[in-house]
Structures are given as C-alpha cells and as structure tokens.
Amino acid sequence: MRILFALPGFHAQDRGAEVALLAVARELARGGDDVTVMGGGPERPDEPYRYVHVPIVDRKRFEKAPQFPPFRSDTAWEDATFGTTLLTKYRPKDYDVAITCNFPFSHLALRRPTFGKSPLQIYVTQNGDWPARSGKSEYRLFRCDGLVCTNPDYEAENKDRWPTALIPNGIVLERYKAVEPDRAGLGLPEGVPIVLMVSAFIDTKRVADGIRAVAKLPDAYLVVAGDGPLRAEVDALAAQLLPGRFKRLTLTAPDMPRLYASADAFLHMSLLESFGNVFVEAMASGLPIVGHDTPRLRWIVGDRDTLCDTENLDAVADALRRALATGRGPQDPRSAEFGWPSIAARYRSFIVGLLERRKAA
Template identity: 60%
Template sequence: MNESSPSSATLASPQPSTGEIAEARSALKLLFALPGFHRYDRGAEVALLAVASELARSGDVVTVAGSGEPRPGAPYRFYQVPSVRRERFERLPKFPPFRSETSWEDATFATNLMVRERLADYDATITCSFPFTQWSLRAKSPSRTAHLFVTQNGDWPAVTNASEYRSFDCDGLVCTNPDYLARNQEKWNCALIPNGVDLKRFQPGASCRERFGLPANRPVILMVSAFIESKRVLDGIKAVSKLDDAFLAVAGDGPLRGEARQLAAELLPGRYNQLTLSADEMPDLYRCADAFLHLSLLESFGNVFLEAWACGLPIVAHETERLRWILGAGQFLCDTEQEQQLVTQLRSALFAGKTPAPAGIERFAWPAIAEQYREFIVGILARR
C-alpha cells in the first residue's frame, strides 16, 4: 500500500486520550440506588459501585444512593438514604412482597429514597433491588429517564408473572450471563454484560496470615459467602472436615452464622475461622488462601470467582455451563452435591497450588465493563 494513501493516513493518525474522549462526549447524569451501598460489601454492591466509580472517573455525573457512610476518595457523589438494617428483620414473618429480610430493608430504603431524592434530575437510574427500590425509581422519575435493572441477584423479577412480579418493568435489562439473555431478550431490551474485577487490587502477592488469625502451617481453603441456605456454607464445613489438615476460613455473615459455628466446632475444631472484613481487606485475604471454595448451585454471576482467579487461586465450585462461560476449562468444577467429588476436587486444587500470573482475566477489567454499561444507556436514551 502507498504510504501517502488516505487509508494509511487514517491508520497513522494519533488516537485521542482517555481524557480527551471524556471531554468530547456529553456527560450522563446517573443514579445508582441500592440500600446496601456503603453498608455491605457483597457481590451486588461491589459490582455496581465498581461500575459507578469507573463511569464517574470517565466524566459522567454519578450519584450513588445507599444507607452506609460516605467513603473518602469515592469518585462519585454519595447520598445517604436511611434504612433499617436487614439483620433487624431476620425473625420477622416472610410473605409477598416481604419475602426476606432484604425485602424489609429495601422497603424502608425505598420510602426514604422517594421522599429525599430528586429523581427527575437523572438521565438514567440503575438498581438490582426489586420490588421496592425499583418501584420508587419508576414512580417518581419523568418519562425521559431511563431505568436499568441489573440481574445481579437473579432475573426472577423479569421472568416471573405472579404476585408483585407482574409489576416489573424496565427500559433496559442488564443480563450478567448468557442464560439470562436467552430467557429475556424477546421480552425486554437486553444487553449481555458480565461483572468485572479490579486488577490493580486483586492480584497474586505475599500472604499475611497472622493478620487474619490464619495458621502458617496448614493449607487454607477460603469461602467468601453469606451465611444463607443457598450459599451452602454448612456443606463446605462438612467437605473440608474430610481433609485431615486443611483450615477453612469463611468471610461473610448472615442468619446461619450460629449453625455454622456450632457445626465447625464439632467437625473442624481449631480449623475454622469466620471473618467479617471491609472491601479494602479482601485482596489480602485472598492472597492468604491456597484454594477457593464456593458452593452455590447457581450464581447470577459471582464476583468472587473473578477475585479469586485474579489472585491466582485454584477454584472449586459447582459445575454449570454458566460458570464455565466465566472461568473456562482451567478450574476444579464438579457436582458439589456429591461429597466425594467435592472432596476429591479440593485435594486436587490444593495439590495444583496457586498461579503466579493468571491468564485470561484481563477481559473482565472494570473499565471495559463500565463502558459497556454506558453504551447500553446511550443507546436507550437515543431511542426515547
């Protein structure tokens, strides 16, 4: 090809910097709303705050509404909306639409959100909490505002037509895995956008076990999980008890904490520790482990898989096509309801050891994921 040709000139032209791109495009005014923001550091909160942070850094005007405390250095505006903590509702009756302690918490948050925040000020609102927060966002926003629902906790509001689910509506459904996309794309305006991971924070590194009360002379298996039925922490305790020398550390909390503590005292005396840590401490905790265990039979996505992978840990989890889509073929997946398979894979993972330089994780970096969110929102607004 002639070097003076137009095609060659186009290829040789300098590319705009990230800052120039941010200046060139119109800033979006976005509201991320979830009662757990800045109060809990669980999967949904971590994922959506990461997206909010990246969009704010790229030049959009981002507000985060949550019930926790402001965090110094956050790139977005934080608006504290009071709510009653979910732990206060653990013993209350469960009935539609108050199906769990998180639904009760959501109702108190949504009520205050409607009263305190000017929802007319935003181009788009984003949540993964249904029904009450989603209802409040749609009730008080003008028709020009786009509403995104993210399937962080499942796509059940979008696919269920009974009880309060019949009221579900959105302008855009973010599907965090291909299953959700296939189930919903004919009914809703969908985009397949996975979760991501902060590769600057989650990476292999030196262990600091003494800081977390973990033994220096035993293999450590880590679970990062809420103490609820679907996470199967009790099954994890039983499986690790079959390994003579392994220590189980569980980072999380929830209604089954007492049962787990009692079972561990019987089956894992001196080989169990429950921790409740801040998000800032989690990368160091991953680096203290020798293997990662997660026993949910089906996760919407599971940020913890990416965090463990990025830190070089071998992963033992339940075999599903969805998880293979995320992790590929290099991990230790099996039918975790078969205890012998699970124990065998735990042994194999510990024998394989950690990876000093995880390959393939780069495609899940948060800046790339946040840009997919932005493109989806811009496309919705362009059609309004």
C-alpha cells in the first residue's frame, strides 16, 4: 500500500500526536508498505519511510495572534501555514490512503479535488473527535473514509457516522525496560521524592493546578517536561509556591525514559485526554499514576486508588502521598498491550478493510 502521513509537527516536535503517528508510519514501512511522511521539520537519518519537508511557521510565532474561527488557536495558525504549502507538495494520485489528525487545514488540503481516484482519507482522533461530530462552523466541511478512535467514548459517539476502528496509541516498550535513573544528568536533586508531569503548557493540561497540589507536599520536588504558551505564568507560579522545588525541562523522545526512571510518581491533571500516551509511558516505567478518575482513564491504566477528582487539590495531594508511599515498581503488565507493532497492525487491518470495501463498491 502507498500510505501518506501528514502533520506540521512531524520531525519538528516530539509531542503526543507526532510521536504516535510516526511510530505507526515507522512500523508500516518496516513491514513493507510504501510510506511517505510530510512534516515541517528536517529530515532524520535512518528512518524507514520516505520524508518530504513541508515548510511551516512554528506555532510559537502565533501565541499572541488573534483567535477566531477557524483560526481558533496557535495550533490552527500553524496548521494553516502547513496546509497551504502542502498543496504544492501533495499529489493525491501517488497514494492509496492519506492520514492526519489536524483539522481543518491539513485535512482539507489532503482532500483537495483531483482527477481520477483519490486516496482514502483517514482521520485520527489524537486531538479529539470534535471535527468528526460537531457539524457546526468549519466542522461542517469534515469528511473521512475512516475514523481511528483512540478511546471507547469516541468510537461509541461516531460509529454511526463514519467507519470507525478503536485503536489506542502505543509506546516502544523496550525503551522503558531496565532504564537506570539519571538525576545528576538531568539536573535533578538526589534524596527527595520527585513528582513528574509530562504536559504541554496550555489551559486544558492544568499544569498550574499541578503546581498548587504539589505545593501541599512540603518535601516533594516537581519536574514538568513540556512547553507551551503558558510557560511564563507557570514559571512565575512555581517560583512563588515551589521555590527551589521545581524544574521545567524539554527533552526529546529518546531521552524521556531516563526522566521517567528518575521520578517517584507521575501526575497528569487534564480532565479528559483523547488517549494520553504519557499514561502508558508511566506504566511502562513502573510509576504510580495520579490522574483524573474517569472510565476512559481506567480503560488505559486499570483500577488504582491514586485516581481521584483532580479538581479537588486536597484529593490530588492525598493521592500523591499514597503514590509516593507506594513507590515505583516493575513495568506494569498492562503496558504490553500497547506495543507499536501490534498497534500498527491494527491500523493496517483497518485500512485494508476500507480499501476492499471501496473496491467492492
């Protein structure tokens, strides 16, 4: 099969969506499919897929740009620069299937009119299923031939609208096995309990509330791996509430296992994630997990007494105390369900079924 993955952050960022879709692209290419990746970053050596650079203007340049439909965020502004250039690089006839998780500009560029057969359009709900089900404003333009739902809620909501497949995200399991802590190398203190957050600095991730919760534990040290438009506000709040007990890091994906191995508990404050790769990474690292108690999160991590109502910061602090008292353990067996080879195989099976359905029609 000739498969295209397109996303502005490819090879430019190592955020959740980029890491997830590149992992699928990598596994499909290794399995023999003809895979092309188009993204805004530079080419990387030794990747098994073909890479095409599509120039973008980084979302950081748009953090103070006006927001209005369809330019609802800095992400949408960045996607607009990518989608515009993508039109010059993308030839629909070269592919059997095109995959993205960005709406509206990447999605619409991949659906541009063409003479002859157009590729199947697969949309992945990495950033939510709102485009697939809203039907309002620019979302009325959404169409797809297949919807990859990253959690059961999305599948239940959309299965009557689009052909769907329930496929979670995954991780490179081997990367998290037998990893030694490296606090010194990461500039972290020894001899204190470390709480780790891995999160973008945006409102929905609630990093500031994480700082407020950790501040209730007088001996705990908070590390946040991530970046985003709220970095200045987060740094200022941490200086006030966690003086000498806070560090912000930005690491590449290969370096993240050392950070997980150097922590004692994992905290994530988002009320509802589309999936949340970070939870699986924490499981694979043997970390106790504190997160917002929802059926969706229990579907990923199982039943844990450290899941709580994270809007109650006292409850978060109590859950962190339980997590730190429990301490790290071996790699959680549940994480084995999320290895990338099996996840990519499910993508391929879904795509093959859609192509066969199109052929039969």
